[in-house]
Structures are given as structure tokens and as C-alpha cells.
Amino acid sequence: MNIDFANLGLAYEEHKLAIDKAMSKVIKDSSFIMGPAVADFEKNLNSFVGTKHSLTCSSGTDALLLAMMALNIQPGDEIITSPFTFIASGETIAFLKAKPIFVDIEENSFTIDPAKIEKAITEKTKAIMPVSLFGQVADMNAINTIAKKHNLYVIEDAAQSFGATHHGKRSCNLSTIGCTSFFPAKPLGCFGDGGAVFTNDDDLAEKINSLRLHGQTKRYYHKYIGMGGRLDALQAAILNEKLKYYCNDIIRRQYVAETYSRNLKSSIIKPKITPENTSVWAQYSIRVKDREQVQEKLKSLGIPTAVHYPMPLHLQECFQYLEGKKGDFPIAEQISNEIMSLPMNPYLTEKQIYYITEHLNTIL
Known part of the structure; x- marks a missing residue:
């Protein structure tokens, strides 16, 4: 017997007609960058996750970068995270010249152990970044309690848990900012790279929206140093169709x-x-x-x-x-x-x- 690990081909074939139609519309309209398909997908993400703001971006990695940039993470700041994860969790912290502070995981859930977090907090700590593993989130309630006690941000790295719940609430809507990935092999995957940032904070949402557009507040006027971090409209159209059946x-x-x-x-x-x-x-x-x-x-x-x-x-x-x-x-x-x-x-x-x-x- 020959078994496919992820069956990405079948994921397309199952909804081929709808996906092809959605892609054709983007191509026909030539609305490739920040077009209607992106706005529609973000609106549907809000409904699915329950957040006030969903801001799509170019990858799960860029979602983490955008979150930390929006929170003004600076060189020398410390962010507590898990050592048992994909490189992006620690890499993005280091990319901004901040310092990843690792805390061991729970043996059963494979996610960061809240009981060990407080010992890692210093005067330089600015945020905690719990990482979802294999489909489930960390103990976000316990982590949020610690963060509130020490006046820290919580960035949920939910690249592997989009659609999961914690105490009945959707992943990506459990903290200051949630980040996810739509990499093809993820449970909800596009046909390339893609990600999203989620928040209920109006000011953070406005800043993230600007940061993903090179820091623009209006065309060719730049308030921040940002990035080209937009989700392609073709990927948004694909994800919008797949989300209906997710x-x-x-x-x-x-x-x-x-x-x-x-x-x-x-x-x-x-x-x-x-x-x-x-x-x-x-x-x-x-x-x-x-x-x-x-x-x-x-x-x-x-x-x-x-x-x-x-x-x-x-x-x-x-x-x-x-x-x-x-x-x-x-x-x-x-x-x-x-x-x-x-x-x-x-x-x-x-x-x-x-x-x-x-x-x-x-x-x-």
C-alpha cells in the first residue's frame, strides 16, 4: 500500500471547481494585490475566529514579525517561548535583535510549561510567545494570568492550531495578538505561502495593517519602517473557498x-x-x-x-x-x-x- 502523508492533491481535487472559479475571477479582474478577495477572506476570518481584526500577510513567519513590530519589540528585549517548535518562533525574535528565552515544555501536550515561565521573567521581558503544537494550543489561560501579573504581552504562535479551541474559544483569539500560517501542509493551507495576524485592539490592528504595506498610512506616505508582507489575492481566494469546508x-x-x-x-x-x-x-x-x-x-x-x-x-x-x-x-x-x-x-x-x-x- 502506498500512502500519502498530507494528500495535498486531494485537498485541491475535492473543491476544484469552486477554487478554479475563484482564482479565475482574481485573474480576470487583475486584482492581484490587496484586492476584494483579501478583504472578503479577512471578513470571513473574523467570523470564524471571533476576533475584531484579521489581517492577512505573506506567511506565518511574517505574521510573527508583524506582531512583534506592532508591539515595538526592541533589540535587547526578551521574549519567552518554547524550545520545541519550528525555527520561526525563535528566529523571528532573534531577527529583531531581541533575545529568545526558552522554557521547557509539558511532557503530555508538548507545549510550553506555564509552571516554569515565571522563573524566566526578568526586567527585560516584554512578551510571552506560547507555541501551539500538532494542533492544540498551550495553556493560554494560565499564561495570560502570568502575563497580566507581570504586565507582559502574549503573542500566540498558532501556526499549527487554526480552528482549535481552548475553553471553548478559538485559537488566534486567546491573547493580545494571535498569529497563524496557511502554509500548504497546514490544516487550512493555501497553494503557496500565507499567514494572518489577529487582534481585538484597534490601535494594534491599524499599525499591523500599515506595517504589512511598508509602513504606509496612505499611498507613498510612510509612518513606520515596515515590510512587503501582503497576502496574494490568489491565495486569499483559494483560502476563502477552503474555509467554507474547514x-x-x-x-x-x-x-x-x-x-x-x-x-x-x-x-x-x-x-x-x-x-x-x-x-x-x-x-x-x-x-x-x-x-x-x-x-x-x-x-x-x-x-x-x-x-x-x-x-x-x-x-x-x-x-x-x-x-x-x-x-x-x-x-x-x-x-x-x-x-x-x-x-x-x-x-x-x-x-x-x-x-x-x-x-x-x-x-x-
């Missing part, structure tokens, strides 16, 4: 995850969703010993796997200047040595899932 995609992802969990034997360490959360299952990740050997055996059977992430940020070469070392964040380090993601998308069949779990149960 709730059903989440339900199907949940069914795939439940089927995995039901069929995998109890000795395998499976993902756990905390009671206050729902997940959009960006990944279905288990923990295994001898990961490379397991991956090779599965590959020989036509079962693809992935590792998110093999090295925590504090051990990456680009962060050597922070003087991190092995043993600093033992849970993140252990998880990075054991984590392995199985195929996850709304199109996996029961037969395919059974094939995967049957072989995994035998191997492990």
Missing part, C-alpha cells in the same frame, strides 16, 4: 486521530489532548525508541513518517550565541529524540489507517 475537515481529522488512537496498542505513547482543548490535528505524533529503524521499516511498507522536530532550538547552531547546552531543557530534548509523526489528513481511509497501525503494533 469545519468538516476538522471533524474528519478528528476521526482519523480517534481511529489511530483506538487501533494502536496501549504500550505506544499516543498524543494527549488536554480536557480544556480541542485539536485540529496538524500532526498525529507518537513517541518511539529507535526512531530511525522504525521509520525505515515503515518506509519499506509504503508508510511515510516525519519528525517534528529532531533538534530543539537551544541546541541549534544559529542559537549558539545564547550558550544553550544539552540538559538545559530535558523534556524538550527527550521528546525531540522520540517524536514521530504518522500520515495525517482528512482523506485517510480506515483501511489505510488499519494498515499503518497493524504494522506499527507489530514493529513496536
Whole structure:
């Protein structure tokens, strides 16, 4: 059996007629930059997430940059975040010459441990950036309480949790600013790069809108040093069509995850969703010993796997200047040595899932 890890082709074929029509309209109207499709998509994002302002942008990485620029993060400022994440979370902090301060993760959720955050706060701390992992958010209520106590901003890196909930409230609407990604492999993905920034603060929204347009307040008048951070209208049109069916995609992802969990034997360490959360299952990740050997055996059977992430940020070469070392964040380090993601998308069949779990149960 040959199994597709993300099935991006089927994600297009399922809604091909509607997507093609939406793309054709953008092309016919020649409204490629900040056209009606962008405005329509942002309006629909507001309705979906529940925020007052949704501002699309060129990528999830640029969404994080725009958030920090809007909050006036300066060189030398400190932002607390997770070491177990994609590079963008720490990279964008460093890009602005601020300092990423890593805090270890919870073993079950893989997200930043709120109980360890306060010890990392100093007079230079300006914000906390909790990172969603594999479809669920961190303990945002606990993190917001800490932030309020210390007068800090909270930037939710929700690149992997768009559509998930925390205490019944949507991800991206849980803090000062929420950021997400529409990278093709995300649960809601476009056909290129894309992202969005979310806030309920009018002043922040006005500034972010300007920053993504090179700091313009009106054409050729620039209040801020900004960036070319706009979402292409073609991508907005595609996402607008896919958003109509996204709730059903989440339900199907949940069914795939439940089927995995039901069929995998109890000795395998499976993902756990905390009671206050729902997940959009960006990944279905288990923990295994001898990961490379397991991956090779599965590959020989036509079962693809992935590792998110093999090295925590504090051990990456680009962060050597922070003087991190092995043993600093033992849970993140252990998880990075054991984590392995199985195929996850709304199109996996029961037969395919059974094939995967049957072989995994035998191997492990």
C-alpha cells in the first residue's frame, strides 16, 4: 500500500471547481494585490475566529514579525517561548535583535510549561510567545494570568492550531495578538505561502495593517519602517473557498486521530489532548525508541513518517550565541529524540489507517 502523508492533491481535487472559479475571477479582474478577495477572506476570518481584526500577510513567519513590530519589540528585549517548535518562533525574535528565552515544555501536550515561565521573567521581558503544537494550543489561560501579573504581552504562535479551541474559544483569539500560517501542509493551507495576524485592539490592528504595506498610512506616505508582507489575492481566494469546508475537515481529522488512537496498542505513547482543548490535528505524533529503524521499516511498507522536530532550538547552531547546552531543557530534548509523526489528513481511509497501525503494533 502506498500512502500519502498530507494528500495535498486531494485537498485541491475535492473543491476544484469552486477554487478554479475563484482564482479565475482574481485573474480576470487583475486584482492581484490587496484586492476584494483579501478583504472578503479577512471578513470571513473574523467570523470564524471571533476576533475584531484579521489581517492577512505573506506567511506565518511574517505574521510573527508583524506582531512583534506592532508591539515595538526592541533589540535587547526578551521574549519567552518554547524550545520545541519550528525555527520561526525563535528566529523571528532573534531577527529583531531581541533575545529568545526558552522554557521547557509539558511532557503530555508538548507545549510550553506555564509552571516554569515565571522563573524566566526578568526586567527585560516584554512578551510571552506560547507555541501551539500538532494542533492544540498551550495553556493560554494560565499564561495570560502570568502575563497580566507581570504586565507582559502574549503573542500566540498558532501556526499549527487554526480552528482549535481552548475553553471553548478559538485559537488566534486567546491573547493580545494571535498569529497563524496557511502554509500548504497546514490544516487550512493555501497553494503557496500565507499567514494572518489577529487582534481585538484597534490601535494594534491599524499599525499591523500599515506595517504589512511598508509602513504606509496612505499611498507613498510612510509612518513606520515596515515590510512587503501582503497576502496574494490568489491565495486569499483559494483560502476563502477552503474555509467554507474547514469545519468538516476538522471533524474528519478528528476521526482519523480517534481511529489511530483506538487501533494502536496501549504500550505506544499516543498524543494527549488536554480536557480544556480541542485539536485540529496538524500532526498525529507518537513517541518511539529507535526512531530511525522504525521509520525505515515503515518506509519499506509504503508508510511515510516525519519528525517534528529532531533538534530543539537551544541546541541549534544559529542559537549558539545564547550558550544553550544539552540538559538545559530535558523534556524538550527527550521528546525531540522520540517524536514521530504518522500520515495525517482528512482523506485517510480506515483501511489505510488499519494498515499503518497493524504494522506499527507489530514493529513496536
